[in-house]
Amino acid sequence: MSRRVTLFSTLFALLLTSAATQTSWAELRTDYCSQTFSTVCGDGASPQRDRDTRAATLRTRIQTEATAAARLETGLDPSTELGIMGTGLYWLSYMRHSRQAMLREATAIEIDSIHSNVARIKELLKRALDRQIRFGGWIGDLVNYRLKRKIEGVKILTLLDIEMLNLMRTASGVSISESYRRLCGPEGLTDQAFATTVEGKNYVVLCLGHLVGAIGAGSDSTSNFYNNLQVLAHEMAHFIDYGDYPELYGPYIGCLTDHYAMELPRPAGWTSTMTWMANHASTIDAHVRVTDRAVELTADYWATQTVLEYLREEGRSFSYEDKVRVLRESYAGYCSSPAGNDHPPGRFRVETLLGRDFGIQEIMQCSGLPLANLTPSCTLHGEVE
Numbered sequence: 001m002s003r004r005v006t007l008f009s010t011l012f013a014l015l016l017t018s019a020a021t022q023t024s025w026a027e028l029r030t031d032y033c034s035q036t037f038s039t040v041c042g043d044g045a046s047p048q049r050d051r052d053t054r055a056a057t058l059r060t061r062i063q064t065e066a067t068a069a070a071r072l073e074t075g076l077d078p079s080t081e082l083g084i085m086g087t088g089l090y091w092l093s094y095m096r097h098s099r100q101a102m103l104r105e106a107t108a109i110e111i112d113s114i115h116s117n118v119a120r121i122k123e124l125l126k127r128a129l130d131r132q133i134r135f136g137g138w139i140g141d142l143v144n145y146r147l148k149r150k151i152e153g154v155k156i157l158t159l160l161d162i163e164m165l166n167l168m169r170t171a172s173g174v175s176i177s178e179s180y181r182r183l184c185g186p187e188g189l190t191d192q193a194f195a196t197t198v199e200g201k202n203y204v205v206l207c208l209g210h211l212v213g214a215i216g217a218g219s220d221s222t223s224n225f226y227n228n229l230q231v232l233a234h235e236m237a238h239f240i241d242y243g244d245y246p247e248l249y250g251p252y253i254g255c256l257t258d259h260y261a262m263e264l265p266r267p268a269g270w271t272s273t274m275t276w277m278a279n280h281a282s283t284i285d286a287h288v289r290v291t292d293r294a295v296e297l298t299a300d301y302w303a304t305q306t307v308l309e310y311l312r313e314e315g316r317s318f319s320y321e322d323k324v325r326v327l328r329e330s331y332a333g334y335c336s337s338p339a340g341n342d343h344p345p346g347r348f349r350v351e352t353l354l355g356r357d358f359g360i361q362e363i364m365q366c367s368g369l370p371l372a373n374l375t376p377s378c379t380l381h382g383e384v385e
Contacts, residue, residue: 033366036355037347040327041335048336051213055189058212062187066098102188106159106208109218113211117225118156121232125151128305132380147240154202154236172198193231195238204235226329233306234299242294249298253290255378261286263348265339296343300353308359315363358384
């Protein structure tokens with residue numbers, strides 16, 4: 001009798017635990033599905049502040065090392081009056097040692113952060129193309145083949161690659177090196193990435209500041225992958241975006257124009273005539289808000305699909321918290337990014353482009369929850385309810 005009571009009590013406790021777990025899971029799902037931005041970005045400012053702090057720590061280390069080396073080499077103290085010749089001599093030494101320190105720090109991080117991840121992220125992006133480019137017949141196959149060839153041909157440059165190109169003094173090397181200094185800053189620590197085409201070849205560059213922005217500042221392999229997953233896919237997708245293939249994205253851009261254009265600010269620099277026309281013709285207003293940013297919006301589309309392919313691949317063994325971690329670390333750089341004439345604001349990119357993507361909603365088990373932000377989802381084929 002006592003064993004029956006014990007068995008009944010155990011089963012009852014398990015049922016209660018299961019019910020509590022289901023309730024907890026439902027609440028968690030509701031958190032992401034109804035509050036995408038706050039779930040991914042917190043207060044919006046903290047993720048970027050944390051990234052900037054990690055970059056600042058490295059900047060201090062590089063500056064300290066370069067200052068000590070320059071003082072030892074020149075015998076000059078920068079805190080004293082050096083005169084024109086002394087100042088020039090000291091700063092030439094400082095910049096050389098700063099570059100050496102930056103290259104040494106970057107190489108160690110780039111081996112794990114870039115070399116280990118590029119092939120996998122390319123494959124995920126190509127898998128997304130296979131899933132999304134389904135027009136049927138040989139036309140769809142040809143489009144898919146050409147887009148995948150473009151992605152395969154993109155070279156991801158490390159800082160060491162750029163230094164070698166620069167030393168060779170080729171036109172492409174000088175151009176890429178100048179772009180790195182301009183966009184990444186003198187120490188390379190701007191949280192930035194960019195795509196560029198030089199002499200017919202396509203390149204993507206991740207600034208050192210982006211790489212050390214990852215949790216662990218480049219020392220955590222998993223965080224390094226998540227940090228680059230969305231960004232690398234986005235930058236590679238610029239070689240297959242609306243600028244080169246506007247006809248491919250007609251239904252997608254049309255869906256965004258119909259449903260989400262008013263979430264985007266008007267581009268700066270509008271003339272009074274353009275403002276008057278937009279105020280009196282809502283279709284013009286909506287069209288301009290979206291098409292002026294179509295290049296970035298379509299690159300974001302493929303970045304989201306690449307993240308989705310990763311979650312489909314790994315998600316079977318992922319908890320809810322694991323999935324949220326992927327999204328948080330992949331999108332942290334967008335959380336407080338402002339709107340530009342060609343870039344949508346970060347909140348739109350997280351809340352709308354990520355949060356309202358049908359595939360992401362499915363992975364996060366949002367379906368069936370009566371929440372306002374679940375539909376419509378915009379795809380290459382138009383609106384999905």
